Amino acid sequence: MxxxxxxxxxxxxxxxxxxxxxxxxxxxxxxxxxxxxxxxxxxxxxxxxxxxxxxxxxxxxxxxxxSDRKKKDLFLSLMKVSRLGPKTALKILSSEDVDTLISMINSQDVEGLSKIPGISRKTAERIVMELKGKFESTVLKDLKTYHESLEALVSLGYPEKQARKAIKEVLKDGMSTSEVIKEALRILSRR
The missing domain is CATH 2.40.50.140 (Nucleic acid-binding proteins)
Incomplete structure (x- = not known):
């Protein structure tokens, strides 16, 4: 044993x-x-x-x-997905925070999951199919705006971690991508 x-x-x-x-x-x-x-x-x-x-x-x-039980629980859930090992599960956890990943899975955001380095569209579809509905819903609802804003801020040269944090501080339901970017830039310029 x-x-x-x-x-x-x-x-x-x-x-x-x-x-x-x-x-x-x-x-x-x-x-x-x-x-x-x-x-x-x-x-x-x-x-x-x-x-x-x-x-x-x-x-x-x-x-x-x-660092917390929620990360470990998501890691263990990802490992239960067929043909997904611990190294890939860790890579997925390293790409986004837990709440965003759970939002992506719950909202069946195959497109967003397949943008994670090393995750193919087929793998993203398998993750969604095998894990959707297994987690409590999280706060992040507008994933399209989130992803577009993150992409824009990173292309402007901001570190991904800082960009993610700024977006989460400002993102509210109904905001357009340009509004989120504008508000996030305001926060990032103060740091």
Whole structure:
């Protein structure tokens, strides 16, 4: 029987890309693959708690970590989709925040999901077909405006993470893409 490692508490001793090394009080250092947002939240020489999932396959053993339970739950749901492994599930989680991904799945936004690097249209369709209705609805409703605004801000040279955050601050039902971009630019220019 494979041991279950549901979470790890310890100090971040090193970060390398999307891999984090966490030292526990027992002296063991765990190598944990994380989504981009979780890695950005963690700081070296600071204590952290990560919700984890231990993957055992013919390729080897890997430990995946997430800053909150919602991310881990979505990761586990994505892994249940046929022909979708942990590396692809992690790539999907790294592309957008959890609420946006859930909105995309619930609203059957195959177009938006297929824009995630490495996700084909067929894979996006499979994700929607197998997971739609499995999550509580989230706040983000107008995904077309969201995607268009994000694309525009990134093409203007703003980092994707900052652009996403600004859009979510201003996006309200009924806003046009140009209104969202204008309001988001106002926020981004202050930072």
């Amino acid at each position: 494979v041991p279950v490692i549901a979470g790890i508490y310890g100090k971040v001793v090193e970060k390398n890309g999307n891999t984090v090394f966490v030292s526990t009080n027992s002296g063991i250092v765990f190598e944990i693959a994380c989504d981009t947002q979780t890695c950005e939240e963690l700081e070296e020489n600071r204590e952290c708690y990560l919700y984890t999932f231990l993957s055992v396959s013919q390729d080897g053993v890997a430990l995946y970590g997430f």
